[in-house]
């Protein structure tokens with residue numbers, strides 16, 4: 461359970477959710493996102509955990525074993541394979557952003573935030589983006605941190621650390637929130653995020669919110685399946701899922717409030733995009749008493765949360781290699797790590813030298829990887845898992861894993877078999893231009 465929470469809580473909550481809210485019309489995004497968490501995220505997280513616990517294997521072999529158990533074609537194993545690949549693609553940009561966080565630990569430490577103005581903070585962030593060497597350096601450090609854990613085998617020490625670090629993250633966030641409340645413009649932030657504005661709900665908002673629900677809960681690529689395979693028999697899948705999903709969502713929304721309160725007080729643009737927290741947080745840390753220490757701690761905690769998530773992005777692929785080939789774990793880890801590092805190099809360059817390189821629909825390398833994984837691959841993975849568990853597995857096997865009372869089981873089944881597939885398919889049909 462701790463490992464799954466460690467995977468779910470990461471840059472998705474602290475870096476991505478706040479800026480996604482801003483670029484997607486504020487409260488409209490928040491509303492759809494929360495609905496997606498409840499109607500799609502929670503049921504599908506239960507599904508993915510149950511598949512993992514039943515299969516007791518890496519996603520590819522696991523899907524194959526489940527298909528065989530259900531007397532179905534082993535073509536389902538490619539669903540596991542697709543998930544592993546998705547994880548590697550995500551890590552390609554995740555580690556670059558993880559690198560930004562590492563850089564900011566040092567910035568907080570060397571006093572560069574002290575007394576900083578909003579304009580200086582934005583300039584500071586732009587300077588980081590325009591320095592390929594800095595980005596590459598920190599991306600390399602982050603990849604190294606991730607792969608050295610994976611090379612040794614994910615150990616329980618790191619998971620136990622989550623026990624202390626996740627509550628610490630909440631605690632320090634409360635400090636930040638208190639500060640934002642006293643000097644920021646909390647009422648504007650609250651209105652921006654929670655005052656319903658149905659007119660701003662567009663198909664793109666729905667698409668982004670659904671994609672982010674998958675990203676934030678680590679769904680659709682097998683990470684949760686791997687951790688589900690470690691979940692003990694007596695632990696309730698439903699309860700585990702609900703705790704994790706609520707903590708994950710709450711954390712993200714609280715970060716959002718803290719950030720937007722500062723954004724509005726400092727007349728920054730809410731739709732600044734991926735740099736949002738890096739432009740805003742230094743202003744808070746640069747002015748609050750003890751800001752350097754709190755800033756260092758805050759960025760360290762974010763880095764830690766990102767680290768435990770990044771491990772879960774590669775672990776499915778490594779587990780498959782180790783269980784199926786003679787390649788040793790550390791060789792597999794460093795080789796795959798090198799390939800992902802190379803991908804990350806192109807992502808880092810897409811913020812400066814290669815900014816003009818567009819891959820598809822006018823998106824640069826970073827944007828392409830981000831959109832491809834969050835809005836297509838993760839929801840597709842989730843959709844197929846839902847269909848597999850709902851229509852291909854024996855109902856009795858599903859019931860054994862979920863171990864729910866009749867009513868709760870029916871509710872899961874309805875959301876997994878009907879609501880989630882319809883919602884995801886509708887979004888895909890829109891994406892491919894079939895529904896306009």
Ligand code: PHE
Nearest residue numbers: 468470471472473675676678
């Ligand atoms: N959920 C993680 C986060 O919010 C990212 C992630 C996505 C991790 C998919 C694993 C799989 O940062």
